[in-house]
Structure formats: structure tokens, C-alpha cells
Amino acid sequence: MIEVRDLWHIYEGKKEALRGVSLTFGNEIIALVGPNGSGKTTLAKHLNGLLKPTKGEVIVDGMDTRKHRVAELARVVGYVFQNPEHMFFEENVFREVAFGPKNLGLSEEEIEERVKWALREVNLEGYEDRSPYSLSGGEKQRLAIACILAMKPKYLILDEPTTGLDEKNAEGIKKIIRKLYREGHGILLITHEMDLVLELAERVVLLYQGKKVFDGDVKEFFELDLRKYDLDRPRLLTISEEIGLGFFRSVKEFVKALEMRT
Amino acid sequence: MMYTLYLERDSFLHRLDPRVKIIGSLFGIITLILFNSPILLSLLFLLIVLTLAILGKITIGEIFNVLKPLIPISIVAMIIWPFILKPWYFGLFIGFGYGIRLLSVALLTLGLIMTTPQRDLILGFIKMGMPYEIGLTLTIALRYIPTLYMLAQTIMDAQKSRGLELERGSFIQRAKNTVPILIPLIVASIKTAHELSIALESRAFGASKRRTFLHNIKMEVKDYIALGITFALFFLAVYARYFLGVGYIKLF
Numbered sequence: 273m274i275e276v277r278d279l280w281h282i283y284e285g286k287k288e289a290l291r292g293v294s295l296t297f298g299n300e301i302i303a304l305v306g307p308n309g310s311g312k313t314t315l316a317k318h319l320n321g322l323l324k325p326t327k328g329e330v331i332v333d334g335m336d337t338r339k340h341r342v343a344e345l346a347r348v349v350g351y352v353f354q355n356p357e358h359m360f361f362e363e364n365v366f367r368e369v370a371f372g373p374k375n376l377g378l379s380e381e382e383i384e385e386r387v388k389w390a391l392r393e394v395n396l397e398g399y400e401d402r403s404p405y406s407l408s409g410g411e412k413q414r415l416a417i418a419c420i421l422a423m424k425p426k427y428l429i430l431d432e433p434t435t436g437l438d439e440k441n442a443e444g445i446k447k448i449i450r451k452l453y454r455e456g457h458g459i460l461l462i463t464h465e466m467d468l469v470l471e472l473a474e475r476v477v478l479l480y481q482g483k484k485v486f487d488g489d490v491k492e493f494f495e496l497d498l499r500k501y502d503l504d505r506p507r508l509l510t511i512s513e514e515i516g517l518g519f520f521r522s523v524k525e526f527v528k529a530l531e532m533r534t
Numbered sequence: 535m536m537y538t539l540y541l542e543r544d545s546f547l548h549r550l551d552p553r554v555k556i557i558g559s560l561f562g563i564i565t566l567i568l569f570n571s572p573i574l575l576s577l578l579f580l581l582i583v584l585t586l587a588i589l590g591k592i593t594i595g596e597i598f599n600v601l602k603p604l605i606p607i608s609i610v611a612m613i614i615w616p617f618i619l620k621p622w623y624f625g626l627f628i629g630f631g632y633g634i635r636l637l638s639v640a641l642l643t644l645g646l647i648m649t650t651p652q653r654d655l656i657l658g659f660i661k662m663g664m665p666y667e668i669g670l671t672l673t674i675a676l677r678y679i680p681t682l683y684m685l686a687q688t689i690m691d692a693q694k695s696r697g698l699e700l701e702r703g704s705f706i707q708r709a710k711n712t713v714p715i716l717i718p719l720i721v722a723s724i725k726t727a728h729e730l731s732i733a734l735e736s737r738a739f740g741a742s743k744r745r746t747f748l749h750n751i752k753m754e755v756k757d758y759i760a761l762g763i764t765f766a767l768f769f770l771a772v773y774a775r776y777f778l779g780v781g782y783i784k785l786f
Contacts, residue, residue, distance in 0.1 A: 322691050342694045351695040358685075359692040361717035371714070375697030405721065419696060 273298045273333060274319060274349070274427060274458070280327035281314050289314040291482040292328070301449070301459045303473035303490075305466075307502040310479040312462050316429050319460070320349040333426070347376060350425030354432045356416035360404035365396065365415060368404050372423040390422035394448055410441025417448060427458040434468055446472060466506045470494065471522050491519055538676075539600065539647045547590035547649040551757040552658030554764065555646050561768040562642045568771060569781035572631030579638045582645065590649045600644045601637055608633035619785065628785065652676055657751055666745055674730070682723065689718045 274297055281290040290311045304312050317323040318330045321337040330337040332348055353359060362368040369390055373383040391397050394414035399407070404415055413433060420428065430449070434442040449472060453459050463469060469476060469490065476493040478486035480501050486493060498505050512520050517533070520526040547555070562582070569575060586592045615629030616622040647655070652673065660669040690700065693714045700711050753761075774780040 317691065320695055322694060341699070343697045343699050346695055346697045351692075353688070353692040353695070355688075357721065358689045358718050359696065359714075360721075361714045371698075372696040375699070423697065 273331075275331040276315070276318070276328070277331070278328035279315070279318060279325050279330060281311075281318070281323060282326045289482055290318075293479070293482075293484050294328075295477060295484065295487065297458060297460070297475075299453075299456055299458045301453050301461065301472055301474050303461045303463060303469040303476045304479065305463060305469060305476060305503065306479035310501075311482045312479055313431065315479065316351065316431065316460065316462055319427070319429060320351050321345040322351070343375065346372070346423060346425065348425055349427045349429065350420035350423055351429045352416050352420050352431060352433065354435070356412040357405070359416060359419060360412075363403060364401050365391070365404055365407075366400040368415065369418050369422045372419055376423060386422045386424065390418040393421055393451070394418045395444070408441075410437050410444060413437060413441070413445060414448065417445075421452075425457075427460065428452060429460045429462065431462045432464065433461065434463075434465060442468075464503075466498070466504050467508070470506045470508065490521075494519070538652065539644060540651055541592060541596065541648050543591040543649070545589060545591040545649070546756075547586070547645075549756075550649075550760055551751055551753050552650050552654045553662055553751070553753070554757050554761045555650055556655075556658050556662065557761065558764045559642045559646045561764055563639050565768060565771045566635050566638050566642075568775045570628065570631055570635075570785075571781040571783055572627055572634065574781040575631045575634045575638065579634050579641070582638055582641050586641070586645045586648070590645065592645070592648055596648075597641065600648070601641060604637060604640050608636045611636050628783065653749065654751060657747065657749070661751065678726070681726075682719070685722055686715065686719055689715050689722075692718075 274295075276293060276295040279290050279293045280288070282288050293311070293315060295315075304316065306312050314323060318325060318337065319332065321330075321340060321342045324338050332340075332345060335345065335348070337345060360368055362371060366387055369387045370383050373386050378386070387400075388397075391399065394417050396411065396414055396418060399411070399415075404412065407415060417428075417430070417433070433445050433449070437445065446468070449459060449461070461468065461473065473490050475488065476486065476490055477484060478493065478496075478501060485501070486496060494505065494509055508520060508523060508526060512518060512526055512529075517526070517529055520529065566575065566578060569578070583594070583597055586597060587594060612626070612629035612633035615632065616625035619625035619628055650658070656669045656673050659672075660666055694700070696714075698711060698714055700708070700715075702708075703711070775782060
């Protein structure tokens with residue numbers, strides 16, 4: 273359980289990025305949404321201790337983030353940054369994935385086992401000897417997830433995991449996210465892509481100007497007037513409403529309903 | 535994080551043509567090298583501080599702040615001299631002069647940067663004959679300092695999230711810990727540079743030999759007067775040093 277209690281964050285130079293946000297989450301897929309500068313990343317960076325609260329507190333499985341180092345919190349909360357290239361530095365994929373577990377001080381066998389397991393989870397088996405920089409965009413994103421996964425965190429924060437990827441690669445990432453959720457991970461998606469929210473999220477938290485303005489079920493979320501928060505409504509919902517078919521989470525479901533009707 | 539040393543003020547020094555300020559700083563540095571009398575050097579230091587404070591509206595606190603990181607070096611410069619010159623108090627006296635000289639040279643250069651916007655400074659150098667390409671390179675380099683700083687922060691956060699601990703371990707361990715930061719940073723920098731060069735070329739950079747400037751600088755009467763005074767003071771200094779033999783102590 274991650275508990276955020278009345279969290280305030282004021283950056284040096286007095287910009288108030290978060291103004292009293294409270295949030296509790298466990299094993300679920302949450303989408304953290306909001307326009308640029310709404311405080312999404314600031315909030316996410318508190319969950320593994322990269323930022324410390326100016327006021328309020330963040331408790332991760334009983335650990336107060338102010339009293340624990342990022343390296344300790346990283347065992348519990350994995351944070352996959354937006355640009356995978358910002359973390360690659362090893363000569364091959366195997367060593368890249370092994371970096372996290374090595375930092376945790378695990379044994380050689382344990383590390384090898386975890387690397388194999390993590391690469392299997394993201395369908396990158398057989399890539400062990402490739403250079404991380406030689407991979408395609410989708411593969412890099414999957415490798416980034418594997419790097420964090422190998423540390424076996426209970427919670428995963430994914431920052432814009434599908435941005436810039438083509439349909440096929442994005443689909444691959446979505447599959448991985450669903451699988452990780454089924455395996456018991458709590459997943460926090462930071463995203464602008466409303467299609468992704470519609471398809472994956474159980475619950476949506478909307479930040480606006482450093483405050484939480486919505487926290488609830490996806491269906492309810494899409495009943496909000498999203499233009500007020502500079503967010504788009506998924507095309508799928510607009511179309512299905514137009515022809516009077518109700519709420520669908522994916523094109524597949526929608527098509528099925530259409531076929532049923534005709 | 536302070537990205538630039540420039541301080542926005544409405545002062546005489548700020549309005550002065552950058553070329554005059556560049557020449558003034560250069561003459562100032564030469565003057566400081568001409569003399570080694572600690573008393574004279576202290577007076578020159580005081581003159582620079584007062585010029586910046588009165589003509590440039592830079593506060594004493596701000597001057598102290600930019601000089602602070604240089605104080606240890608100037609102290610080292612000072613305490614070396616008693617080992618070279620006997621008796622020790624005479625060495626210390628001369629060393630004090632050298633310490634002050636170091637701070638003065640730094641303050642002249644920093645003063646130039648503090649009172650001149652980056653763009654004008656580089657424009658000044660270009661108008662004085664520096665090739666435009668070098669000017670542009672300088673501008674880009676300065677422009678990218680904050681960008682790279684932010685990028686380094688992001689990379690550090692990403693690696694900390696993988697359990698990297700930058701502040702722990704022995705000196706060698708800490709040096710090793712910078713590798714996961716430096717490699718992504720270098721790769722990203724090279725990529726950015728490559729993209730930038732494509733962007734420059736697609737905007738026809740280098741197509742014409744003769745360039746015009748959107749924002750121009752022009753010498754006015756006050757600039758010519760200031761330039762005249764600068765020259766006069768400099769020749770006075772040279773005259774005093776070589777014809778009157780003032781301000782130089784023969785050491786060996």
C-alpha cells in the first residue's frame with residue numbers, strides 16, 4: 273500500500289508544484305493524468321523518494337520516504353523513466369538488466385536468474401548480447417521495463433510508456449502491463465494518451481494545477497468535461513456515443529457490440 | 535540553479551557598448567599584470583569593486599558571491615610566496631598582492647559577464663572581428679549548459695531509481711558511479727548536436743558570406759568618451775610603470 277497524505281511540494285524558486293494531494297493505492301492499475309505542469313511527475317517522484325515532501329508525507333509499505341534512501345525504496349517502487357536511453361550505459365542487454373539487481377547486492381546466481389526472468393517477461397529473450405542502443409524504439413522501452421522489473425518491485429511507475437511507439441509496439445507494451453498487473457504488481461501510469469487510459473486503467477487520478485481534482489472509476493472519469501483540463505476525449509467513445517452504443521474500453525469490444533447489433 | 539551570471543540592471547555599465555567593456559577589461563587585466571606592489575594592487579582591486587558597484591549597480595554582496603569560490607585559490611597563491619621569498623613576512627606581503635591580483639583579474643572578467651547580456655557580449659566579439667561561426671558556437675555552448683544540467687539531473691534520477699548510490703563508497707567507487715551518468719549524457723549530447731547541425735543546415739546556415747544582424751549594437755557619444763577614458767587610464771598606467779618606475783617591486 274502506498275499512502276500519500278496531504279502532500280505539498282515547493283521547488284526551489286518558490287513554484288508550488290503540488291498543493292495538498294492525498295492518495296492511496298495498492299494492487300491496481302491507476303492512470304495519473306493531467307496537462308503539462310499539473311504535477312504528475314512531481315507526485316510520481318515522491319513515491320520512490322527521488323523528491324522529498326515539503327509538507328505532508330508519503331508512506332510506502334510502512335516506510336516513510338523521508339527516512340529511507342532511494343536505493344532502499346527502489347526495491348519496492350520501480351520507476352521506469354520516459355526516455356529509455358536516459359538509463360542505458362552497459363555494453364549489452366544482459367549487463368544492462370543486471371545493473372539494478374547488482375545494486376541491490378544480490379548473489380551472482382540470483383542476478384542471472386532475475387535477468388532471464390525479466391527479459392522473458394518483456395519478450396526480449398535472445399537479446400542478451402545485443403547493445404541496448406542498437407534496439408528498436410519498442411524494444412528499448414521493453415528493455416527499460418525489464419531493467420526495473422529485475423529488481424522485483426511491488427509497484428511500478430511507468431512514465432508515458434507508449435509515447436512515440438507505433439501501434440504494434442504500443443500493443444506489446446499494453447500486454448506486458450496487463451500481465452504484470454495480473455501477477456500482482458500495482459501499476460501507476462503517467463500519461464497524456466487518453467486511449468491508453470481508457471484501455472488499461474481501472475482508476476484515474478486527475479491532477480490540475482497541483483491539486484487532485486478527480487479520483488475514481490475510468491467510466492466516471494470519461495463523463496467529465498475533459499476539455500476543461502486540456503485533455504482529449506478518446507475518438508472511440510465519441511463514435512460509440514454518436515451511434516448510441518455506450519461505453520467501450522477497446523476497439524475490439526466496440527466492434528463485437530456492433531456485430532451483435534447488425 | 536543559476537544558469538547565467540548576468541544581472542539585469544539599469545546602469546551606466548549595462549548600457550555601455552560591449553566592445554568598450556571588452557577593451558576595458560582587457561586593458562584592466564594587462565594593467566594588473568604590470569604591477570606587483572600589493573598596495574597598488576589592493577587599490578586597483580578597490581577601484582574595480584567600486585566601478586562595478588557605482589557604475590554597474592552590482593551590490594557588494596553579489597560581488598562577494600561570485601568571488602567566493604576563488605578565495606581558496608587566492609589564499610594558496612598567497613601562502614606559497616613566504617616559501618620562496620625571505621624574510622617570510624616580506625614573502626607574505628608580496629603573496630598578498632598576488633592573491634589580490636588573481637581576484638582582480640577574475641572580477642574584471644566576471645564583471646564583464648555580470649553587466650553584459652550573453653547575446654551582446656558575443657555580438658561585441660563578432661563586431662571586433664571574431665568569425666561568426668565561433669560566435670555561434672559560443673552562444674550554442676552557453677545556451678546548452680542549462681539543458682545539459684537538466685538532462686544530467688534526469689539521468690541521475692533514472693539511475694538512482696535503479697539503486698545507484700552516488701554519495702556512497704570509497705573515492706574510487708564514487709568515480710565508478712559516475713559512469714552510468716556520463717555515458718547516457720554523452721550519447722544524448724552527441725545526438726542533440728547532430729540534430730542541431732541538421733536544423734542549422736536546413737535553415738541555410740552559411741549560405742551567404744555577408745551576414746546581417748537582427749539586433750545590432752552601435753557606438754554612441756558616451757561609448758566613445760568611455761573608450762577615450764579607458765585608453766587614457768591605460769597609457770597612464772604604462773607610463774607610471776615604465777617611465778616613473780611606480781608600483782613594481784624587484785623581487786630577485
